[in-house]
Amino acid sequence: xxxxxxxxxxxxxxxxxxxxxxxxxxxxxxxxxxxxxxxxxxxxxxxxxxxxxxxxxxxxxxxxxxxxxxxxxxxxxxxxxxxxxxxxxxxxxxxxxxxxxxxxxxxxxxxxxxxxxxxxxxxxxxxxxxxxxxxxxxxxxxxxxxxxxxxxxxxxxxxxxxxxxxxxxxxxxxxxxxxxxxxxxxxxxxxxxxxxxxxxxxxxxxxxxxxxxxxxxxxxxxxxxxxxxxxxxxxxxxxxxxxxxxxxxxxxxxxxxxxxxxxxxxxxxxxxxxxxxxxxxxxxxxxxxxxxxxxxxxxxxxxxxxxxxxxxxxxxxxxxxxxxxxxxxxxxxxxxxxxxxxxxxxxxxxxxxxxxxxxxxxxxxxxxxxxxxxxxxxxxxxxxxxxxxxxxxxxxxxxxxxxxxxxxxxxxxxxxxxxxxxxxxxxxxxxxxxxxxxxxxxxxxxxxxxxxxxxxxxxxxxxxxxxxxxxxxxxxxxxxxxxxxxxxxxxxxxxxxxxxxxxxxxxxxxxxxxxxxxxxxxxxxxxxxxxxxxxxxxxxxxxxxxxxxxxxxxxxxxxxxxxxxxxxxxxxxxxxxxxxxxxxxxxxxxxxxxxxxxxxxxxxxxxxxxxxxxxxxxxxxxxxxxxxxxxxxxxxxxxxxxxxxxxxxxxxxxxxx
Numbered sequence: 216x217x218x219x220x221x222x223x224x225x226x227x228x229x230x231x232x233x234x235x236x237x238x239x240x241x242x243x244x245x246x247x248x249x250x251x252x253x254x255x256x257x258x259x260x261x262x263x264x265x266x267x268x269x270x271x272x273x274x275x276x277x278x279x280x281x282x283x284x285x286x287x288x289x290x291x292x293x294x295x296x297x298x299x300x301x302x303x304x305x306x307x308x309x310x311x312x313x314x315x316x317x318x319x320x321x322x323x324x325x326x327x328x329x330x331x332x333x334x335x336x337x338x339x340x341x342x343x344x345x346x347x348x349x350x351x352x353x354x355x356x357x358x359x360x361x362x363x364x365x366x367x368x369x370x371x372x373x374x375x376x377x378x379x380x381x382x383x384x385x386x387x388x389x390x391x392x393x394x395x396x397x398x399x400x401x402x403x404x405x406x407x408x409x410x411x412x413x414x415x416x417x418x419x420x421x422x423x424x425x426x427x428x429x430x431x432x433x434x435x436x437x438x439x440x441x442x443x444x445x446x447x448x449x450x451x452x453x454x455x456x457x458x459x460x461x462x463x464x465x466x467x468x469x470x471x472x473x474x475x476x477x478x479x480x481x482x483x484x485x486x487x488x489x490x491x492x493x494x495x496x497x498x499x500x501x502x503x504x505x506x507x508x509x510x511x512x513x514x515x516x517x518x519x520x521x522x523x524x525x526x527x528x529x530x531x532x533x534x535x536x537x538x539x540x541x542x543x544x545x546x547x548x549x550x551x552x553x554x555x556x557x558x559x560x561x562x563x564x565x566x567x568x569x570x571x572x573x574x575x576x577x578x579x580x581x582x583x584x585x586x587x588x589x590x591x592x593x594x595x596x597x598x599x600x601x602x603x604x605x606x607x608x609x610x611x612x613x614x615x616x617x618x619x620x621x622x623x624x625x626x627x628x629x630x631x632x633x634x635x636x637x638x639x640x641x642x643x644x645x646x647x648x649x650x651x652x653x654x655x656x657x658x659x660x661x662x663x664x665x666x667x668x669x670x671x672x673x674x675x676x677x678x679x680x681x682x683x684x685x686x687x688x689x690x691x692x693x694x695x696x697x698x699x700x701x702x703x704x705x706x707x708x709x710x711x712x713x714x715x716x717x718x719x720x721x722x723x724x725x726x727x728x729x730x731x732x733x734x735x736x737x738x739x740x741x742x743x744x745x746x747x748x749x750x751x752x753x754x755x756x757x758x759x760x761x762x763x764x765x766x767x768x769x770x771x772x773x774x775x776x777x778x779x780x781x782x783x784x785x786x787x788x789x790x791x792x793x794x795x796x797x798x799x800x801x802x803x804x805x806x807x808x809x810x811x812x813x814x815x816x817x818x819x820x821x822x823x824x825x826x827x828x829x830x831x832x833x834x835x836x837x838x839x840x841x842x843x844x845x846x847x848x849x850x851x852x853x854x855x856x857x858x859x860x861x862x863x864x865x866x867x868x869x870x871x872x
Contacts, residue, residue, distance in 0.1 A: 217275040217283050221268055221363030228264030228315070229353040231257050232346050239343035243412075248334035254342060255333075258319075258326045261349060265319040268312060269303070272362060276302050281369040285309060285362050291375030291782060293757045298381040304390045305376045307511055307526075308362035313391070314507075315352045317398040322349060325402060337420065340409035341402075348401055351533055359525045378780040378787055382759075385445035389438055393465060396435025397503040400468065402427040403475075404500035407493050411544035416489060416551050421479050426841055428479075428496070429699070432472045433837030439465050440713075440830030447823070451775075451790035451803035451816075455826065456717075458607040463586040464506030467579055471499040474575035477625075480699075481565045484630060488565075489552045490545060491572055497541040502579075504534045509586070560632045567625035574617050581610045612665060619672035619714060622707055623649070623679040645682060649675030661723075669718035673711045680707040702840025709836055712829030720799075720820040728805060732812040741819040743769055743800055750813070758782055761789065764813055766802055768793055775802040775815060799823040 235257040242250040272285070276299050281287040289306045290299065303309040322345050329338045356362060380386045403424040410420040442462070447455035456462060475495035481488045508530040545552065558566050585602040592600050627641035652674025653667055661667050683704045687695030695701055727740045731747035738745050748765040753776075755761065763776040776789040790803040798821040805814035 217271050217280050218363045218365040221271040221275075221283075222361075224264045224268035224271060225353060225356045225361075225363070228261050228268065228319070229350065229357050231260035231264060232349040232353050235261065236343055236346035236350055239339050239346055242334070243336050243339035243343060248336070248339065251333040251339055251342075255326060255330065258323050262319045262323050265316045268356075268362075269316050272303055272309060272312060273300060276300070279372075281371070281373060282366050284364040284366050287366055287370055287373050289376055290373045292372050293782065294375050294381065295757055297384065297387050298376055301380070301387040301390075302376050304394075305380050305386070308356070308360050310390070310511070311352060311355055311360045311526075312362050314394055314398060315349070315356065317391075317394045318345075318349055318352060318401060321398060321402055322346070325405075336413050337406070337409045337415055340412050341405040344405035344408045345401060348405075355526055355529065359529060372782075375780075375782055378778075378783050378785050379449065382778065382787070382789060383445055383449045385441050385448070389441040389445055392434050392438030392441055394438075396431050396433070396438055397465075397468070397506070399427065399431025399434060400472065400496075400500045400503055402431070403496045407496045408540070408544065411493065411548050414548060414551055416493070416548055417486075421483055421492065424496075425476075425479060425699070428472065428476060429837060429840050432469070432476060433834060433841075435465065435469055435472065436837065437830065437834045439469060440827065440833070444827055444830075447801075448790070448792060451788040451801070455823075458582075458585070458604055460586050461506075461510050463582050464502075464509045467506065467582055467586075468499045468502040470575050470579040470582065471495050471502060474572050474579075475499060477568050477571050481568045485565055487558070488569065488572070491569075493545055493552070494541070495572070497537070497545075498579075501534060501537045501541065504530060504537060508534060562628065562638075563632055564625065564628045564630045567621055567628050571618075571621050571625065574614055574621065578611060578614045578618075581614070582607070585610070615714065616668060616672060619669070619676050619711070622710070623672070623676035626683050626704070626707075627679060641682070642679070645675050645678035648678035649673075663722055666718045666722040670715060673715040673718075677708060677711045680704040680711070697839050697842040699840045702836050702838070702842070705836030705839055706833050707836075709829040709831070709833030712825050712832060716822040716825035716829060719822040720826070723821050725819040727817050729815045729817055730812040731815070740817050741798075743817075743819060745802075745815070745817065747813065748772065762804075764802075764804055764815060766791075766815060768800055768802070773800075773802055775804045777804050777806060794824045796824060797821065 235254060238250050238253055238257065242248050272283075274280075275283045275286050276290050277296070279286065279290060279292050281290070285306070285308050289302050289309070294302070298305075304313045322342075325345065326333070326342065329335075332338050333342070375381070406420045406424045410416050439462075442465070443455040446457075472495075475492060478488050478491050478495060482492050508527060511526060511530065558569065560566060561570075585606050588602055589600050592598055623645055624642065627638065627645075629637060649671045653671035656667055656670040661670065684695060684701060687701045687704075689695070696705065725741040727738075729738045729740070729745055731738075734747055734749050736747045744767075746767040748767050750762065750764050753761040753763060758781055760779040760781070761776040762779070763774045766773050766775065771793065773791040773793055775791040777786055778789045779786050786806070788803050790801050792799055792801040794800075798819055801818045801820075803816045803818075805816055807814050
């Protein structure tokens with residue numbers, strides 16, 4: 216029954232998406248706007264199909280219906296309920312199903328948001344693009360990524376989810392957060408393509424999509440932070456970011472999306488950087504598809520990646536179509552995309568944002584090159600190579616320093632031309648704070664020019680952000696924390712915390728392997744005392760067996776373990792971490808032969824907890840940025856730009872505030 220209902224839902228969703236795509240194309244291109252009145256019914260059909268398909272799969276997982284191939288390959292009777300539910304996105308076919316559900320959710324919200332303007336060609340084309348993307352993902356599920364395949368001879372039980380994915384609750388939340396971010400970029404992409412197709416490339420489409428972009432960016436940010444947190448707590452290697460190709464796949468659209476969020480302000484205020492903004496938003500969506508290809512094609516080996524599948528060529532072809540379509544449309548509209556304004560001085564707000572675009576673009580290029588270069592070499596020479604942490608660390612470090620500097624300076628710069636006296640007034644105390652931070656770090660024992668410089672730039676940028684928030688709250692009270700600009704300053708503070716914590720935890724990491732032959736043996740690492748207090752075995756109801764060591768750390772018992780998953784035939788480490796605002800102490804058991812001394816790998820890293828605090832602060836700042844703030848009058852020098860934009864907007868009938 217699950218197979219029949221699931222396949223019917225996918226077929227219904229594919230048919231509905233095709234109908235919606237056809238209606239939108241005909242309405243926009245065929246000058247029959249009245250056809251768009253049928254779109255709401257089509258959207259309801261597609262949403263209903265996706266919801267039924269997901270509920271059907273969850274029902275099959277929770278009822279352990281092993282006649283469904285997906286359940287037989289990834290489900291297990293003894294798996295805890297939380298991870299049974301999360302099995303939906305724990306493997307290839309189910310993850311595509313979740314992607315489709317999130318996508319149709321965005322389609323439905325866009326259709327409702329623009330329900331009174333569906334006949335506007337801009338909205339019609341945007342809906343056509345979103346329906347087209349929906350057709351692609353439902354088409355995957357109807358062909359090479361079908362989650363509802365029946366088994367003629369179902370087993371009595373399955374192997375269960377990958378053990379790595381069911382030993383930390385973050386697994387249940389990290390992928391959905393990423394998907395809400397990944398898929399959310401479909402909305403600004405759709406309106407960007409619509410603007411290019413209709414030739415209405417003024418500022419109207421930006422106004423309509425900026426909150427959608429911030430919303431998607433916020434979820435992507437929090438999803439990346441949760442993934443790093445999961446890696447740190449689960450894998451026991453003492454780190455949280457390894458420049459893994461799949462980590463990079465989520466980081467790439469974050470970089471271009473961040474550049475776009477900043478760059479779009481220049482177009483709104485000065486009518487400039489139109490090509491940049493269209494290119495960035497389209498590149499962000501394209502990189503989400505590239506990330507999907509890297510994760511789900513099997514071309515890379517990663518703890519995050521799914522096994523080899525047949526959808527790789529299809530995803531790569533879809534990525535190529537997006538790139539060719541975007542480049543072609545931008546080239547076609549080149550004359551209309553010429554900026555009506557110009558940068559009067561490089562020392563200005565718009566000059567800083569252009570520099571911001573260049574730096575983020577360089578960052579994305581370095582990460583992309585390091586990620587795909589091994590694949591290119593393997594495809595050409597059939598030779599496997601690896602691009603490791605040294606490459607990424609060496610290439611991205613100077614870029615990170617420049618970004619921290621721009622974070623401090625850019626918000627203080629006025630539009631058009633900066634006055635020296637104004638800059639001295641706005642940057643004096645932030646600069647003093649940065650220098651004081653560097654000296655303070657040296658006094659507490661910091662060493663090495665790179666981390667000390669990172670601390671100084673972090674203090675500089677942090678003080679600049681705090682200054683902006685203080686001024687805003689003095690003028691507007693609590694509303695000084697809301698709105699895109701002020702919420703963005705809170706996000707900046709989160710980014711600064713992450714950058715400083717990243718520099719400290721990587722630069723001053725201490726590692727040691729401790730051997731304990733008898734109960735009561737002790738050792739000291741980085742000022743922390745470790746005492747071996749014995750071992751115990753715990754059998755869990757779901758079949759896991761934990762062989763724990765009892766290690767006293769500064770008087771508190773910690774319990775790192777080796778966890779045996781009998782149903783999967785695997786033994787995995789289960790590290791234990793004692794965190795504080797100053798440093799983290801992580802312990803991981805090193806497997807040894809019976810009768811040998813127990814071995815514990817100890818990792819001491821300063822300020823790790825501030826990574827997670829910074830990530831939470833970034834999410835909170837994103838929420839504040841989504842709340843409408845105080846409206847600002849356009850700057851006087853941009854009157855001509857606003858006049859042109861007003862003409863465009865009147866003609867487009869698009870801007871609805």
